[in-house]
Amino acid sequence: MSPWHKNLLMTNHVDLHTHSTASDGSYRPAEVVHLAKDAGLRAMALTDHDTTDGLAEALAAGAELGVEVIPGVEISTRHVGDSMHILGYFLDFHSGKLAERLAVLKQARKDRNPKIIAKLNALGLAITMEQVERISGGGQVGRPHIARVLLERGYVRTMQQAFDIYLKNGGKAYVAKFRFPPAEALEMIREAGGVPVLAHPFTLGLGSLGALRDLLRDLQALGLAGIETFYAEHTPEQEALYLKLAQELGLLVTGGSDFHGDNKPEVTLGNIRSRNRLTYDLVTALKAWRKKEYGLV
Numbered sequence: 486m487s488p489w490h491k492n493l494l495m496t497n498h499v500d501l502h503t504h505s506t507a508s509d510g511s512y513r514p515a516e517v518v519h520l521a522k523d524a525g526l527r528a529m530a531l532t533d534h535d536t537t538d539g540l541a542e543a544l545a546a547g548a549e550l551g552v553e554v555i556p557g558v559e560i561s562t563r564h565v566g567d568s569m570h571i572l573g574y575f576l577d578f579h580s581g582k583l584a585e586r587l588a589v590l591k592q593a594r595k596d597r598n599p600k601i602i603a604k605l606n607a608l609g610l611a612i613t614m615e616q617v618e619r620i621s622g623g624g625q626v627g628r629p630h631i632a633r634v635l636l637e638r639g640y641v642r643t644m645q646q647a648f649d650i651y652l653k654n655g656g657k658a659y660v661a662k663f664r665f666p667p668a669e670a671l672e673m674i675r676e677a678g679g680v681p682v683l684a685h686p687f688t689l690g691l692g693s694l695g696a697l698r699d700l701l702r703d704l705q706a707l708g709l710a711g712i713e714t715f716y717a718e719h720t721p722e723q724e725a726l727y728l729k730l731a732q733e734l735g736l737l738v739t740g741g742s743d744f745h746g747d748n749k750p751e752v753t754l755g756n757i758r759s760r761n762r763l764t765y766d767l768v769t770a771l772k773a774w775r776k777k778e779y780g781l782v
């Protein structure tokens with residue numbers, strides 16, 4: 486293929502929210518980068534839940550394929566009984582402190598799955614940890630994998646049903662997850678030279694604009710840099726609202742698909758409703774923030 490033809494395929498699009506088998510996605514980190522290449526993306530961030538284990542592989546694949554891979558993470562934090570996800574971009578993932586904190590989360594997660602399976606067994610659903618590990622493909626094991634086993638064994642008809650009946654908060658086999666408070670996640674991302682961004686704000690279930698504004702102000706005082714504005718499940722109204730709040734408070738805006746591969750088949754890489762706005766200028770702004778804040782390039 487001529488270089489000219491290659492240029493035609495390359496777009497200015499980016500996807501700043503993706504998952505691999507290092508957490509609960511169904512594709513290996515290098516495979517996600519290959520898919521990004523196929524989708525013509527100029528840059529993508531790998532943002533696995535609570536782990537940086539997939540980043541080295543993704544960065545190597547990115548260098549080989551000419552896709553800019555941004556080392557990221559998505560940390561689950563505690564927020565009034567539910568969870569608040571905080572994304573981190575441009576991490577120095579070799580940072581000892583970050584690794585130490587992520588190891589705490591890894592151990593907590595390890596302890597959690599057997600507890601969920603014990604509850605399912607007590608309910609008469611005969612699944613084992615080995616079956617769940619097999620389906621995870623060697624990465625992080627979590628509820629989507631348990632749901633897949635329940636589906637394959639015929640205990641539920643859909644993944645959604647597995648969550649609704651058993652696995653979601655309030656479900657019959659739910660086990661609460663250990664989480665850091667948001668302040669700690671912001672600190673660990675910043676310590677590693679990263680840019681912390683509040684993920685998919687609509688999941689916080691905040692009823693009013695005022696409540697979200699107050700929350701953002703609090704998080705900003707703790708070091709938050711941005712808000713994930715463009716997201717597959719945001720309505721145009723939500724998107725407009727987050728954009729307005731970001732402008733008002735001086736926060737960066739980011740966006741991504743939250744790609745999980747076959748574990749979230751309705752979402753495709755690089756594809757959100759307002760995809761024409763997911764362009765490289767989001768990355769440029771992240772870099773500029775980082776340079777201004779830490780003096781890093």
Ligand SMILES: [Zn+2]
Pocket residue numbers: 559570684685
């Ligand atoms: Zn999330």
Ligand SMILES: [Zn+2]
Pocket residue numbers: 502503504559743
């Ligand atoms: Zn995510």
